[in-house]
Amino acid sequence: MKDLLYYQDATISAFHANIIKTDRDENGNYIVLDNTAFYPTGGGQPHDTGWIQDIEIINVEKVEDEIRHYTSNNVSGISGEIFAKLNWTRRFDHMQQHTGQHILTAAFVELFDMATTSFHLGTELVTIDLNVNDVTDAQLADAEQRANEIILDNRPIETKWVTKDELANYNLRKDVKVDEDIRLVIIPDYDYNGCGGTHPMSTGQVGLLKILTTEKMKQQIRVHFVCGNRVLQQLAMRKNVLSDVARQLSAPEEQASEALRKFATAAKQTEKNLKDAQDALLQFEAKEFANENIAARTFENRSIQDLQKLARFITEQNDQAVALLVSTNDDKLQFVAARGKANTTSMKTVSTAALPIINGKGGGSDALVQGGGEKVIPAEALLEAMNAAL
Structure with a gap:
């Protein structure tokens, strides 16, 4: 091993050698030289790349006693002395x-x-x-x-x-x-x-x-x-990222960290304010159903989280009520069924009836269930099936 060129002098970047074998294995076409400066994968260090003549070497591996120089080119026609050059930047x-x-x-x-x-x-x-x-x-x-x-x-x-x-x-x-x-x-x-x-x-x-x-x-x-x-x-890379962040925050680079901290704090507060406003709107919407013992509605593009909150607000305002809510979301149907504290009807009867119809999955408790599945029927038809299960 000590006679290998990369051990004789690690700074060798180009050399002459003789081809002693060309062949193919599971890794591709390869060339074996009588000596080489190409380092094969090993000891945590990746392999070299470069060129033998004008053939690009893309991988170098030590297989048994051979150092195989792999290429995507056809190597069957080359022989004799060659000139090789490493990709020195990589090495x-x-x-x-x-x-x-x-x-x-x-x-x-x-x-x-x-x-x-x-x-x-x-x-x-x-x-x-x-x-x-x-x-x-x-x-x-x-x-x-x-x-x-x-x-x-x-x-x-x-x-x-x-x-x-x-x-x-x-x-x-x-x-x-x-x-x-x-x-x-x-x-x-x-x-x-x-x-x-x-x-x-x-x-x-x-x-x-x-x-x-x-x-x-x-x-x-x-x-x-x-x-x-x-x-x-x-x-x-980090300079480019810092400059971009500072530019977007309209702050000097040396103050970007503090500016970002303030922005994140403001964003969290804005997110909380938005959530509070959305909840307030849902509570206002729930008042519309306050006098209905079965509040049944269909929606477009309502998240399951919004349906759950709306159902909770409805049943809080009328503890005798049952809320049956269905939303069409793209090619999916999602539903929520909830009861007030004074109502003893199990909502599991609703999900048991609804899920097979839409090939869906869901879960919950006697007080609240939710689920979703394929839009194989209109939302109104699913709502009727849920209502009929009560």
């Missing part, structure tokens, strides 16, 4: 993020003895899972600061192939899971870790590290962060 991004993960993970261990249990390098964000139930904002800030100190120190990043017996000579952050082809990635006097990924020559090439957010994952804490060019991408 360098992966190197920045992967090295940043090493640095941040080591910072959590050094400062708080928090170990990383898993690592994921996504297309936009990077995550590590810490083996703790909680982490404070102050701890996150300290770990971020320590990681950026190591980055700004521009410490060399060394790689070394060792035997299993030689591992005792190194203060490893975690146990190595393999017995041979053991490769260490070393940031001197800071982090010693078994890793098969690609990394830059020094920590300074990571550029910058920024923790963005955290979330609880079962009994662990997931930390989302970005490094290098992704920090600039995240900053640009």
Whole structure:
């Protein structure tokens, strides 16, 4: 493995090699070279992409002892020596993020003895899972600061192939899971870790590290962060969002948070006022039915919540009454049946009669039921069936 080009020099972005095999498997057409700088998926790091001659390589996987370069092109006709080129922007991004993960993970261990249990390098964000139930904002800030100190120190990043017996000579952050082809990635006097990924020559090439957010994952804490060019991408995205919010609030960006807080408070009050006004209208509407022992009506586009409230207001104003309300909502029929406190009729008899007619579902109690189903009959016909069930 140590002879592979991406291990000899992680900065190789173009190379010559010979084709030793072309074939197809369940993942598609692939090319096998006598050596390669294309990194295959592994160790939490995504695969490289690029080109072999003018053929686009879209995936790279290690299958048994082969590194297969996958393409959607037909590869049966190519052979001999080729020229290959990596998508260097993608590769360098992966190197920045992967090295940043090493640095941040080591910072959590050094400062708080928090170990990383898993690592994921996504297309936009990077995550590590810490083996703790909680982490404070102050701890996150300290770990971020320590990681950026190591980055700004521009410490060399060394790689070394060792035997299993030689591992005792190194203060490893975690146990190595393999017995041979053991490769260490070393940031001197800071982090010693078994890793098969690609990394830059020094920590300074990571550029910058920024923790963005955290979330609880079962009994662990997931930390989302970005490094290098992704920090600039995240900053640009957040700047655009902040500018848009500030513009819509007619406030300076530095005052957008307070303006948004005031807007949200006003919106909640407006929503409450609107709800109170709607309830008042429903109570006024209920007065129309106050003298009816069976208040039966059909409506268009009334929500089930409005039907429930109207039925309640009707039966509060006349505790002997039964309210039977049906609404046509697009291609659905919905209904509510309710009784006043002085009425002993079970409303379940109404839903038992109504639901089979409209192939519907519903539920409730003896005092109030509701349901809905298909508009297979007019609303007036359903209302008649409900009335007949009393």
